[in-house]
Amino acid sequence: MPILLPKPQLLEISGPDTAAFAHAQFSSDVSALADGHWQWSAWLSAQGRVRAFFRLLRSSAERMTLILNGGSADALEASLRRYVLRSKVQLRSVEGRRALGFFDAGELQEKTGRVPRGDEFIETQAHAALAAAGHEPRWLVVENAAAATRMDETALGLNSWRAADIAAGIVELDEALRDRYLPAWMNLERLGAVSVRKGCYPGQEIVARLYFKGGNKRWLHRVEFSAAELPPPGTALGTDAESGELLNAAWTAAPHGLGLAVLPDASVGKSLTAAAMPGVVLRVVSAVDHAGG
Numbered sequence: 001m002p003i004l005l006p007k008p009q010l011l012e013i014s015g016p017d018t019a020a021f022a023h024a025q026f027s028s029d030v031s032a033l034a035d036g037h038w039q040w041s042a043w044l045s046a047q048g049r050v051r052a053f054f055r056l057l058r059s060s061a062e063r064m065t066l067i068l069n070g071g072s073a074d075a076l077e078a079s080l081r082r083y084v085l086r087s088k089v090q091l092r093s094v095e096g097r098r099a100l101g102f103f104d105a106g107e108l109q110e111k112t113g114r115v116p117r118g119d120e121f122i123e124t125q126a127h128a129a130l131a132a133a134g135h136e137p138r139w140l141v142v143e144n145a146a147a148a149t150r151m152d153e154t155a156l157g158l159n160s161w162r163a164a165d166i167a168a169g170i171v172e173l174d175e176a177l178r179d180r181y182l183p184a185w186m187n188l189e190r191l192g193a194v195s196v197r198k199g200c201y202p203g204q205e206i207v208a209r210l211y212f213k214g215g216n217k218r219w220l221h222r223v224e225f226s227a228a229e230l231p232p233p234g235t236a237l238g239t240d241a242e243s244g245e246l247l248n249a250a251w252t253a254a255p256h257g258l259g260l261a262v263l264p265d266a267s268v269g270k271s272l273t274a275a276a277m278p279g280v281v282l283r284v285v286s287a288v289d290h291a292g293g
Contacts, residue, residue, distance in 0.1 A: 001150060002100040002107060003157040008142050009068035010094035011054075011077055017087040019061040025083060026056065027183065027194040027201055033058045037119045038130055040193035041066075042183060043080070048206025050181050052076050053173045053193070055140075057121055057128065065094070065128070067142065070173035100151060101132070101161040102139040111141065111149075133191070134168035162250040166258050169220060169288035172248050174233040184210050185262045186247075187220040187288050218244070220288040221263045223272065226255045227280045237261060237272045237282060246274070246282075260288070 013022060023030035028041035033056070041056040055067040068076065073093040081091055102108040105115050112129045116122050116139065121130035127143035138161075143149070165172065171186050183194045183203075189211070196211045210216045223246070225231070235246040249259035263272075263284065272282045 001152045001157075002102045002111075002141070003161050004151045004153045005099040005101050005140075005158065005161060008097050008099040009071060009073040009076075010097060010142065011066040011068070011073045011080075012063065012092045012094050013066070013089055014063045014092070015087075015089040016062060017089050018064055019058075021084070021087045021089045022056065022064055023198070024201060025080065027188070027203065027207065028056065028192060029195040029198045030056065030058075030064075031198070035060050036121065036123070038121050039119060040188070040191040042188055042193050043076070044183065044201070044203030044207070045179055046202055048182050048203035049179045050173060050183055050186060050188070051079065051179050053171065053186070053188070055130070057123075057130070059123060067099075067140075068173075069170065071175050071178055075175065096145050097142050098145040100141045100143065100149065101157075102141060103136070103160075105137060105139075108139050108141070115139070132164075132168075133170055134164050136164060138164060159251050162248070163252060163258060166222065166248060166250055166260050169222075169260065171220070171260055172233075174247075177234055177247065181247075181262060182210070182216070182218075183207055184216045185218040185220065190288070218262050218264055221261050222285040222288065223259050223261050223282045224252075224285050225249075225257050225259065225280055225282040227257065227277060228255060230257060231259065231274065231277055231280075235274050235276055237263070237274050243272070258285070 026041045028039050038055050038057040042050050043052045053069045057065045077091045077093050112122050116130050129141045132138045132140045188194050196208050231249050237244045244263035246259050246261045251257045270284045
């Protein structure tokens with residue numbers, strides 16, 4: 001049974017200049033994206049911090065849809081609108097949709113008629129479906145909220161999807177965390193969400209400098225913990241502000257959990273504490289490497 005996910009935050013960009021606008025504003029190589037395919041992407045500040053992280057779906061050169069991985073579509077629309085200037089594009093936050101997570105290909109086939117492969121997506125008037133990242137097969141479907149669909153609406157089901165995201169090294173950028181992290185800290189290059197080869201876009205100089213000259217001091221890591229409550233996004237780790245932060249967490253088998261944290265060169269096995277979680281010890285399990293491990 002598909003899992004009901006949080007209300008999707010969708011932003012549609014349409015108009016004759018859609019492809020050029022998206023390529024100039026977003027950190028991925030939008031010019032290389034073919035119709036009917038999607039890629040990870042981000043919108044950065046001039047200082048190179050991640051303002052939004054999303055899946056970018058290209059229906060055509062004149063229509064693209066952003067599925068945000070955390071954050072608010074309304075807030076992103078308002079911020080992006082200031083950069084439209086003379087571009088012939090329209091921005092629209094899409095309502096009336098819900099998101100479902102599928103772990104069963106047969107159930108997805110019954111829902112959509114076929115299973116999308118690689119970076120393609122299936123799009124109809126009623127839904128869009130695409131493969132989600134990770135070592136285990138799973139798929140994301142965004143559909144009309146009025147559709148008659150049996151689904152798992154339990155917290156346990158939602159947690160299983162979030163745990164799969166964490167295992168895959170996929171960050172959910174909570175609204176409170178926007179404009180705080182460099183793409184390298186979230187390992188977005190591994191996902192193809194940033195390009196160092198294409199032309200200028202906001203924050204491109206910072207991205208290129210770290211890539212070509214080095215100097216990055218923080219990385220994305222998986223951490224494990226045991227706690228009475230799930231730690232919230234942005235939980236500070238260590239004894240000072242430079243120690244790191246927990247971005248996302250999910251239960252593996254409560255009270256045991258797994259999370260993604262931005263940390264300085266933390267070695268595997270290192271123990272960390274959090275002032276907001278007295279008595280809880282977090283252990284660094286692994287770095288989220290460039291091969292997706």
